[in-house]
Amino acid sequence: MHAPTWLRWAWVVPAAFLLAFLAIPLASLGRQVISPGTVGYLFDPLPWRVAGLASGQAIVSTLLALAIGLPMANVLTRYRFWGRRWALALATVPFVLPTVVVALAFRALLGGSLGSGFALVVLAHAYLNLAVVVRIVGARWVTIDPRMELTARSLGAGPWTAFRTVTWPALRPAIASAAAIVFVFSFTSLGVVLLIGDSSTRTLESLVLRQTSILLDFQGAAVSAAIQALVVGSVLVWAARQRAAQRGGSARPMRLIRPRGRSSLAVGVVATAAAVIVLAPVLALVWASLRSSSGWTLAWWSGLFGPNTIDAGSTRIGSPLSAMARSLTFAIATGAVAAVVGGLAAVSVLTGRIGRAFAIATALPLGISAATLGLGTLLAYGRPPLDLRATGLLVPIAHALIAVPLVVAVATPTLRATDPRLVTVAANLGARPTRAWWTGYGPALRTVMVAAGGLACAVSLGEFGAASFLARADGPTVPLVIARLLGRPGEASFGVAAALAVVLVIMTTTLVAAVDRGGRRR
Amino acid sequence: MKESTGLRVVDLVIGYDSPLHEPFTFSVAPGDVLAVVGPSGCGKSTLLGTIAGLTPALGGSIEIGGRDITALPINERRVAMVFQEALLFPHLNVRDNVAYGPRRAGVSREEARAEADRLLTWVDLEGYGDRSIEQLSGGQAQRVSLARALAAKPDALCLDEPFSALDAPLRSRLAQDVLAIVARAGIPAIHVTHDPDEAAAMAHGNPGGSILSM
Amino acid sequence: MKRISTAVLATLSASALVLTACSTNETTTDATEDATQSAATPSADEPVTVQLLTHDSFALSEDVIADFEESSGIDIELVSGGDAGSMVAGAILAAGAPTADVMFGVDNTLVTRALDEGVFEPYTSPEADSLRPDLADQTFDGLVTPIDFGDVCINIDDTWFEAEGIAPPTTLDDLVDPTYSGLLVVQDPGTSSPGLAFLLSTVARYGDEWPTYWQELKDNDVAIAGSWSDAYYGDFTFGGGGDRPIVVSYATSPPAEIVYAEGEPPETVSTSSMDDGCYRQIEYAGILAGTDNVEAAQQVVDWLLSAPVQEDIPLNMFVFPARAGTPLPEVFTEFAGQVERAEQLPADYVAENVEGLLTEWGSVMGR
Known part of the structure; x- marks a missing residue:
């Protein structure tokens, strides 16, 4: 192994981060809640039944997200066409739309035909998680030489067989990563389930919320949260196994393919379908932001930016404008923290110093419910002797905690595909260890960190649950303001919320496109 | 009758939206090598791609063994491609890489593997079957790639700069091997290179060899 | 080689800190907060901060808060506890070592559990005399104070x-x-x-x-x-x-x-x-047991029940004030359900x- 010595210690950063902001909060909460009697709650059939229901729902959501997301990942990351970069950034949009907004947009678009319930929830989950599939699988797919499949075809394989026997095995670890994450997000979903779900779509997360905030049954909640963590942990172990099985491939992105003939038709169809799928709810929002009972209006937009705005300056809660600035800073901070922590975690996993258990540990925050994490963080860092709330650090830290698993999932398959011989070659040419290592892994690391950083920014921009616990009441983020507006009557509330959601979409698209562009310039 | 069993290209127009070159007409007999040489960017690879089916022809026809393949999809042309990089399938070991073509043709797993071992012997890699492709050197990988192409029993072989990633001594050795293998397989081959010496070696190392300069 | 590793780590964590530090700067430059800070600093000899834990539907006019901060020398720091239920859950879990000084917004479906868990410190506000008669007896032995109802x-x-x-x-x-x-x-x-x-x-x-x-x-x-x-x-x-x-x-x-x-x-x-x-639904405020700021916290509870806040409540939170005789805005008298x-x-x-x-x-x- 030609890894430089400091790399052996790379795991310290993510480990310390997880200890401080995951383990300690959970321990503070557990100490308060868990007693020997808690074990008895394990025999309550309710949480197990909910776990079963939620698993079924999450599997269907995952399959649907893959069915829509894989063709999108293929076209958006591998083919050259006009507007590709923006299309790719737009594909991230569903991920950041606050669930409140997506739920209402889906109701508006499909509610008449589907009502609420299973179908609507599954569609909303697939929609929200498209970006996970596109980003994670796309990051791998761009590194697969398109001539590999052509070679297979020249050896007699039909198009489908070539995909199945050559591209699929190469993609499988990345698809497993993405599927695991979509499953976990759907399995632990809260907002969508509360807003448009019914009894067939309950999740443990919604059970935890009911147990904590309505029934105040903390021991029952602890058991439900533990079952959720158990299921999520098992899925993550499975995904880690799949990833470890990966072999070969290049770590460098291939040149984009210029679509011709039939393939340009296919690219056109998929790109258009992607645009329609991604944009339909967004356009519904744009429409809502421009309509009032008396026809077309710009009142909601001027309500957002004008001097005499909804709430602006009149209450301590602050203007939508200040929430935008705040969300943006949180997002950038989250992106940076998550890229550093997640990048070092991925590198540590790669060098095999600490093994798979650690990789799984970094992914665990995905399975911790927002309520659990929020309450634990408050107990650990929200009161003397250590009150960090006023520093404004807690929100980006919580968001980074949620984003790190995504960073690791994006980074590991690609880093694993990097040929370690490059390092050897560089070392043989006389480069010092760090330099040689960087020559080998640097380009891949840079590409991947940028993709992952963009995803982390997006996580932060759209996150609601943890922020509702940890943001200052007078310092809400954009999703919190939207939820607030949607929590009261009046067409101005709805109109301004729609306008603000559109702003959130624009912020995300621009930020992610900028990050992607920055990543391509060397 | 040799003509009808070889590769025949008549008035073939290559290019994407507009022709890249004036129409080609040539034929390559079974066991012979046509060396195509020219500076990069002049359309050599496009010519090869058009014959293999990666790029549709803008006009003219391509026949192999009297069969018109101009409009056929890649996998029905029976033209095997070997690229500059070996492009071995990373999730398969050396033997299963070579057995890939026979498997697609419906040969049973055992027979395909036996065939693969036979071809590995042809390319001097006897006993390498169980290795993972990460354990191969650049020259070995390219030989496996060649064996894989031949195992599919193609009617023609297209070699796109297959040696350019290798160093000089290895290159000339491999060139000799390719000539011998092509002659033994008895199929027409087109060899694209930017290196005139390599083109000359390929063309003249073979009784029916010729050079097409672009 | 150990030195290199620590240097690298230091750089990494430093850059993370710099970036997050920006966010703090950003929040403090909000226009809405400038007023608070300039208002608080000159008046108080020893400025006290009271952390007011509220749910995510809380709202009051900026000038009502600023006036209080100026006259009392107490800085109000609003702390969000999520929705009302989550806020109460958090308060119960932190009972005795609270995450704030005063909690506002616990309602009558949840208040008993909070009382049972010893979340509140007893306090009867002098302003409680002015509660509506139907709410006057709703203080649960002086542990909480009704502030509004809906x-x-x-x-x-x-x-x-x-x-x-x-x-x-x-x-x-x-x-x-x-x-x-x-x-x-x-x-x-x-x-x-x-x-x-x-x-x-x-x-x-x-x-x-x-x-x-x-x-x-x-x-x-x-x-x-x-x-x-x-x-x-x-x-x-x-x-x-x-x-x-x-x-x-x-x-x-x-x-x-x-x-x-x-x-x-x-x-x-x-x-x-x-x-x-x-x-x-009745919403209560109470002083969280274990706070060091009892006196200032009491002032904040008094203030929540004072006329200026009570008059400000209807149009901010769309609930009715608990203080008897508080004038209601016209939209309420005309259109709200009576x-x-x-x-x-x-x-x-x-x-x-x-x-x-x-x-x-x-x-x-x-x-």
Whole structure:
């Protein structure tokens, strides 16, 4: 192994981060809640039944997200066409739309035909998680030489067989990563389930919320949260196994393919379908932001930016404008923290110093419910002797905690595909260890960190649950303001919320496109 | 009758939206090598791609063994491609890489593997079957790639700069091997290179060899 | 080589800190906060900060807060606890070593549990003398102070009923009448606070017979939404593109429709609140046991019940002030539901039975 010595210690950063902001909060909460009697709650059939229901729902959501997301990942990351970069950034949009907004947009678009319930929830989950599939699988797919499949075809394989026997095995670890994450997000979903779900779509997360905030049954909640963590942990172990099985491939992105003939038709169809799928709810929002009972209006937009705005300056809660600035800073901070922590975690996993258990540990925050994490963080860092709330650090830290698993999932398959011989070659040419290592892994690391950083920014921009616990009441983020507006009557509330959601979409698209562009310039 | 069993290209127009070159007409007999040489960017690879089916022809026809393949999809042309990089399938070991073509043709797993071992012997890699492709050197990988192409029993072989990633001594050795293998397989081959010496070696190392300069 | 590693780590964590530090700068440059800081610094000899834990629907006018900060020398720091239920959960878990000094917004469905867990420190505000008579005895032995109340009521889209030529329902009993079949949307009481309030109002009204009433609602094709937003903006004919003209909402939703209308406030509003079958939610404030700031915290509770805050409450939070004789804004007197007698259940009854009620509701409704 030609890894430089400091790399052996790379795991310290993510480990310390997880200890401080995951383990300690959970321990503070557990100490308060868990007693020997808690074990008895394990025999309550309710949480197990909910776990079963939620698993079924999450599997269907995952399959649907893959069915829509894989063709999108293929076209958006591998083919050259006009507007590709923006299309790719737009594909991230569903991920950041606050669930409140997506739920209402889906109701508006499909509610008449589907009502609420299973179908609507599954569609909303697939929609929200498209970006996970596109980003994670796309990051791998761009590194697969398109001539590999052509070679297979020249050896007699039909198009489908070539995909199945050559591209699929190469993609499988990345698809497993993405599927695991979509499953976990759907399995632990809260907002969508509360807003448009019914009894067939309950999740443990919604059970935890009911147990904590309505029934105040903390021991029952602890058991439900533990079952959720158990299921999520098992899925993550499975995904880690799949990833470890990966072999070969290049770590460098291939040149984009210029679509011709039939393939340009296919690219056109998929790109258009992607645009329609991604944009339909967004356009519904744009429409809502421009309509009032008396026809077309710009009142909601001027309500957002004008001097005499909804709430602006009149209450301590602050203007939508200040929430935008705040969300943006949180997002950038989250992106940076998550890229550093997640990048070092991925590198540590790669060098095999600490093994798979650690990789799984970094992914665990995905399975911790927002309520659990929020309450634990408050107990650990929200009161003397250590009150960090006023520093404004807690929100980006919580968001980074949620984003790190995504960073690791994006980074590991690609880093694993990097040929370690490059390092050897560089070392043989006389480069010092760090330099040689960087020559080998640097380009891949840079590409991947940028993709992952963009995803982390997006996580932060759209996150609601943890922020509702940890943001200052007078310092809400954009999703919190939207939820607030949607929590009261009046067409101005709805109109301004729609306008603000559109702003959130624009912020995300621009930020992610900028990050992607920055990543391509060397 | 040799003509009808070889590769025949008549008035073939290559290019994407507009022709890249004036129409080609040539034929390559079974066991012979046509060396195509020219500076990069002049359309050599496009010519090869058009014959293999990666790029549709803008006009003219391509026949192999009297069969018109101009409009056929890649996998029905029976033209095997070997690229500059070996492009071995990373999730398969050396033997299963070579057995890939026979498997697609419906040969049973055992027979395909036996065939693969036979071809590995042809390319001097006897006993390498169980290795993972990460354990191969650049020259070995390219030989496996060649064996894989031949195992599919193609009617023609297209070699796109297959040696350019290798160093000089290895290159000339491999060139000799390719000539011998092509002659033994008895199929027409087109060899694209930017290196005139390599083109000359390929063309003249073979009784029916010729050079097409672009 | 160890030196290199620590240097690298130091750089990494330093850069993370720099980036997050930016966010703090950003928040403090908010226009809304400048006023606070300039107001607080000059007056107080020794500025005290009181952390006020609230739920995510809290709002008060900036100048009301600033005036108090200036006159008292106390800085108010608003701390969010998520929704009301999560906030109470957090307060219970931190009982004795609280995450703030004062909590505002615990309501009568949750307050008993908080009291049982010793969340509050006793305090009877001198301002409590001015509470409305019906709230004066609601202080749970001086542990909490009622600050405001609101009524969860059936809302009706009057325009729809006018257009259809049907008389709108006026009582809970009407809702099971076949005339109103398929017209009502309620919220799931297991996930929505107004949904739970509506369930409790039927329990208060029908006693042990409440499951029968719900069975009849179900037979009358009631729709169940997951949340208030989903019901109001998704199903209600007035709020959005829905097809149901009767919804569970608040007595103050009609005035909110006026205040948050487009442009000039309209003269009338097309929704009204049904006066029968409303459930009263009372919000309390209390001092969190274990705070070091008892004296300042007491001042904040007094202030919450003082005339300026009480007058400010209706138009910010769309609830009614707890202080007797507080003048109401015109939109309230004109358009809010005037509930003569709201349904109520004893707080300890709710605390003990809520789980059983939800389970039984679920089995009746097949959810």
